[in-house]
Amino acid sequence: MPGIIKRIAGPVVFVYGLKKPKKNYIVEVGEEKLLGEIIQIRGDVSIIQVYEETSGLGIKEPVYAIDKPLTVRLGPGVMSTVYDGIQRPLDLLEGSFIGKGEKTSPLDLKKKWFFIPESNMTLGTKLQGGEILGRIQETETVENRILVPPNVHGELKELASEGKYVVSDNLARITNPSQDLELPFYHDWPVREPRPFKSRILSNKPFLTGQRILDFLYPLVEGGSAMIPGGFGTGKTVLNRTLAKFASTQIMQMTLCGERGNEAADALHSFLKLTDPTTGRLMIDRTSIIANTSNMPVAAREASIYMGVSIAEYYRDMGYTVSVMADSTSRWAEALREISGRLGEIPGEEGFPSYLPKLIGQFYERSGRCITLSGLEGSITIIGAVSPQGGDFSEPVTQYTMRFTTTLWALDTDLARSRHFPAISWRISYSQNVREIAEYLKKEVAPDWHEYRTRISTILQEEEELERIVRLIGKDTLSETQKGLLLTAELIREGFLQQNAFSDEDAFSSAQKSYRMAKAILLAHELIEERVQKEGLLVDPLYEEQLIEDIKRLKELNIDGIKEFTDQLPSRVKELKF
Amino acid sequence: MNPETSPTFRYKTIDSIQGTLIFLKSIFNVSYEEIVNIYMPDGQVRKGQVLQADENATIVQVFEGTHSMERVETEVEFTKDVFRVGLSEQMIGRTMNGLGQPIDDLGPLFVEKRLPITGAPMNPVRRTNPEDFIETGLSVIDGLNSLVQGQKLPIFTLSGMPTSEVAASIAVNSRVLAEEQELDVIFVAMGITEREGRYFRLKFEEASGANIAFFSNYTMDSIVERILTPRVALTFAEYLAYEKDRNVLILLHDLLNYSEALREISSAREEFPGRRGYPGYLYTDLATIYERAGKVEGKPGSVTMIPIVTLPNDDITHPVPDLTGYITEGQLLMSRPHLKRDISPPMNPIPSLSRLMNEGIGVGKTREDHANLANQLFASYSRGMKLRQLASIAGEDSLNDRDRQYLKFADIFESKFINQGDTRRTIEETLTIGWETLTVIPKTDLNRISKKFIDKYYPTEA
Ligand SMILES: Nc1ncnc2c1ncn2[C@@H]1O[C@H](COP(=O)(O)OP(=O)(O)OP(=O)(O)O)[C@@H](O)[C@H]1O
Numbered sequence A: 001m002p003g004i005i006k007r008i009a010g011p012v013v014f015v016y017g018l019k020k021p022k023k024n025y026i027v028e029v030g031e032e033k034l035l036g037e038i039i040q041i042r043g044d045v046s047i048i049q050v051y052e053e054t055s056g057l058g059i060k061e062p063v064y065a066i067d068k069p070l071t072v073r074l075g076p077g078v079m080s081t082v083y084d085g086i087q088r089p090l091d092l093l094e095g096s097f098i099g100k101g102e103k104t105s106p107l108d109l110k111k112k113w114f115f116i117p118e119s120n121m122t123l124g125t126k127l128q129g130g131e132i133l134g135r136i137q138e139t140e141t142v143e144n145r146i147l148v149p150p151n152v153h154g155e156l157k158e159l160a161s162e163g164k165y166v167v168s169d170n171l172a173r174i175t176n177p178s179q180d181l182e183l184p185f186y187h188d189w190p191v192r193e194p195r196p197f198k199s200r201i202l203s204n205k206p207f208l209t210g211q212r213i214l215d216f217l218y219p220l221v222e223g224g225s226a227m228i229p230g231g232f233g234t235g236k237t238v239l240n241r242t243l244a245k246f247a248s249t250q251i252m253q254m255t256l257c258g259e260r261g262n263e264a265a266d267a268l269h270s271f272l273k274l275t276d277p278t279t280g281r282l283m284i285d286r287t288s289i290i291a292n293t294s295n296m297p298v299a300a301r302e303a304s305i306y307m308g309v310s311i312a313e314y315y316r317d318m319g320y321t322v323s324v325m326a327d328s329t330s331r332w333a334e335a336l337r338e339i340s341g342r343l344g345e346i347p348g349e350e351g352f353p354s355y356l357p358k359l360i361g362q363f364y365e366r367s368g369r370c371i372t373l374s375g376l377e378g379s380i381t382i383i384g385a386v387s388p389q390g391g392d393f394s395e396p397v398t399q400y401t402m403r404f405t406t407t408l409w410a411l412d413t414d415l416a417r418s419r420h421f422p423a424i425s426w427r428i429s430y431s432q433n434v435r436e437i438a439e440y441l442k443k444e445v446a447p448d449w450h451e452y453r454t455r456i457s458t459i460l461q462e463e464e465e466l467e468r469i470v471r472l473i474g475k476d477t478l479s480e481t482q483k484g485l486l487l488t489a490e491l492i493r494e495g496f497l498q499q500n501a502f503s504d505e506d507a508f509s510s511a512q513k514s515y516r517m518a519k520a521i522l523l524a525h526e527l528i529e530e531r532v533q534k535e536g537l538l539v540d541p542l543y544e545e546q547l548i549e550d551i552k553r554l555k556e557l558n559i560d561g562i563k564e565f566t567d568q569l570p571s572r573v574k575e576l577k578f
Numbered sequence B: 001m002n003p004e005t006s007p008t009f010r011y012k013t014i015d016s017i018q019g020t021l022i023f024l025k026s027i028f029n030v031s032y033e034e035i036v037n038i039y040m041p042d043g044q045v046r047k048g049q050v051l052q053a054d055e056n057a058t059i060v061q062v063f064e065g066t067h068s069m070e071r072v073e074t075e076v077e078f079t080k081d082v083f084r085v086g087l088s089e090q091m092i093g094r095t096m097n098g099l100g101q102p103i104d105d106l107g108p109l110f111v112e113k114r115l116p117i118t119g120a121p122m123n124p125v126r127r128t129n130p131e132d133f134i135e136t137g138l139s140v141i142d143g144l145n146s147l148v149q150g151q152k153l154p155i156f157t158l159s160g161m162p163t164s165e166v167a168a169s170i171a172v173n174s175r176v177l178a179e180e181q182e183l184d185v186i187f188v189a190m191g192i193t194e195r196e197g198r199y200f201r202l203k204f205e206e207a208s209g210a211n212i213a214f215f216s217n218y219t220m221d222s223i224v225e226r227i228l229t230p231r232v233a234l235t236f237a238e239y240l241a242y243e244k245d246r247n248v249l250i251l252l253h254d255l256l257n258y259s260e261a262l263r264e265i266s267s268a269r270e271e272f273p274g275r276r277g278y279p280g281y282l283y284t285d286l287a288t289i290y291e292r293a294g295k296v297e298g299k300p301g302s303v304t305m306i307p308i309v310t311l312p313n314d315d316i317t318h319p320v321p322d323l324t325g326y327i328t329e330g331q332l333l334m335s336r337p338h339l340k341r342d343i344s345p346p347m348n349p350i351p352s353l354s355r356l357m358n359e360g361i362g363v364g365k366t367r368e369d370h371a372n373l374a375n376q377l378f379a380s381y382s383r384g385m386k387l388r389q390l391a392s393i394a395g396e397d398s399l400n401d402r403d404r405q406y407l408k409f410a411d412i413f414e415s416k417f418i419n420q421g422d423t424r425r426t427i428e429e430t431l432t433i434g435w436e437t438l439t440v441i442p443k444t445d446l447n448r449i450s451k452k453f454i455d456k457y458y459p460t461e462a
């Protein structure tokens, strides 16, 4: 007996008569069998959020319970596919516009994969969830390590031998006293539940981004979590995209949550062409994309975030370093607000449901470095864009997210308007990971990188104070040394911090290059300061010097060029005329 | 009559009437967003749309409003269909009301198709990148913040600005450059005054060559209709673009009025408000309008959108412009200082940005030097503006000779490049004027322009 629709209000449908409804289990709604999820149970009434457009749906239409929670299907073929928020592969949907009630298998059921069983897997082995049964080369870059589903254990009775299989073929038979299971090459996982692992471990490796201001001033640890708040047009998406290209990660999961269709298309088209700088293979080969744009159903937007992070956990469980880029988590929070409003819940701050902070916390908790169930090391780094209402960081989503992330990359509207990109504010941004990764960078980059970091941020801070003085009493009161400091600050801002994401030479800056640049700029600072103090060199005319222009263009050189430039610095500063 | 079997059963079960909404009980069959006919005892017939479908709490918003509606005798009939608009190519050159029905005296339309107005979302993987230039005829847009086919680029305006003039000039003057291609323009008035509407109609009639379809929902018209108007017009735009292979430019004026209508209906439903009383779903709602701009694989047509948003109290952080900025692909900003200096159009290119500009300009699209030139003009003008500000604080004496050249540049750039009055400029003309203004500053300062372009395009003394 199906349930019967009682009320329809936007994406929320009230249903009575569902037999033993279970919260978070899925249902098929109406004659068109739209996908929905039970989100509340009130007496005999189940409240359902529908993942598709409900226009035209009628009361009294039937609702069928499906005996499983909202799941993501995980198996070979997930990588490089573009899904919507409920895991429909977008390129398999018919037509240019997304119709209602379309159902498509998340995985290609016809494609044959070449499976190689693990050599140490003998029949009779006692298996735990998460163990690796064999391997499939999923894309040119990614080897899919075929896992025992996390919630399955028992004795291995049968295992597919080396050869070609479709995902629904039998992978293995595993038995335990209560079950006799035939496993295909995929498994389903309830998206709202974090996948288990053995233990969390500390990480000391930085998550390098190739962005100087991030890697040098506000570094993120691998397995950490960062937020990127910023008003519209401040560069969240460009930064996301740049990190997707250059960040040190093996697998990239991009969740495009409630943003623009044109951007999703652009990401897809460019990743199909671009090669990954570390592997030389196509970017798309190590990228999984979920695109639920702002005009797609709002409930699916809510689910998309969990889809994305579950896919990330799947690859983490194979022992990969994975990153999740969510753009924008505010749209997810707004989807929650919208649905909560339709339920008539008493809201918390600014109409957001009072359980929002908890959900944000739980989402970021799915990041981390860990020992997987099969004993490998894997990690998930989560980077979430936040779109504060009115660009105001005191709003709830920004504030809640700050509490659950360790690194803040704050984008500043004024910087963006004056075309200073990336518009990351050095006033507000911070990293709580510097101590964790210091040893690693000392070893891998340079023993003294940290001193340079400190000096750069000190100069920027002093600039701010001097500017205040200038605003109050004018520039004339500054000493030449102070003026020199302002000059250096300008060099740091324009020559070091600014980095054009669309430039061929500078979109990516290795940690070594960034270090060299910082060193060169600070050396120039010292040399100039010395001449100013000892010889009375005047600072103002220096702004027109070719040397200054050259320092600002240091970023266009490679490491050798920068070294050479640094070697010539003493003589070039000496040549500066009065 | 049995309400379950008879499609024309009329309910007399209105429970309450609030704002533009009626609430009904004892409904046997109703679907979400279904259209209803409302028969009033005096013979009037109105139309409405279901906002909430429920046996005992169905909510219907009435297009014409609930003015003088009676509770007990009024009858409501459910049509079993969502709202559709009758479409015809003949709508180009015609004036329609906010529901797409002709209101000029040119007779009825030959309707070719009736489509639901809530368009399905475009599959993002089927979108193609916007990359073809649209010439609006305004230098400040074409030269520095170019509009691209398939883009959505809002104009943020302020009270007291000549918004209508600017909008009308864009509507009348916009062209696509590819040969043998035309641009159809759809102008959508949402909650503007009838006086403004008349101005637009006049302008459009004067420009007899322009292909403009005019949809009007004025201040005095129903706010429920106002919610539908942009969707009606966009359905027409999509029909032209994807079934008739046309390039369409649609102007929506004004989204602030639209959003206020949405807020009014939301509060009549007693929904918990988000910021400034606007409903929590304002973002999603606006997105379902703005995201209908685009281009799709395998079809030559396109929908380009210019929404116009008035910033209340000049505040760009107000929810409507703010959310608009979050959904659209850039913004064009009107500016009070520019208006005071009598610059027409009073648009400030510095805080404006067309995010898709680079895709739509350059070789084969506009001209090879366009990007370089735009960068240079932008950089020099912002330097000039900063110096102007400095000079106003510290006095012009604090400036050196070079600084003064930049001050002069800013003046000339405003009066010659941005300011163009009623004339329409081609992109060639725009670029030429751009180069001319640059002669005010030292040639050696043109560091954003590659040398080969300076050699080729720098104006010769004449
Ligand atoms: N690193 C960068 N280098 C060069 N230009 C940039 C950079 N970051 C941003 N921009 C410029 O800023 C524009 C807006 O950036 P982006 O689309 O990333 O903003 P956003 O913060 O995602 O905005 P929204 O919230 O509206 O989505 C880009 O189109 C580009 O012109």
Ligand SMILES: [Mg+2]
Pocket (backbone or CB within 6 Å): A236, A237, A238, A259, A327
């Ligand atoms: Mg963005």
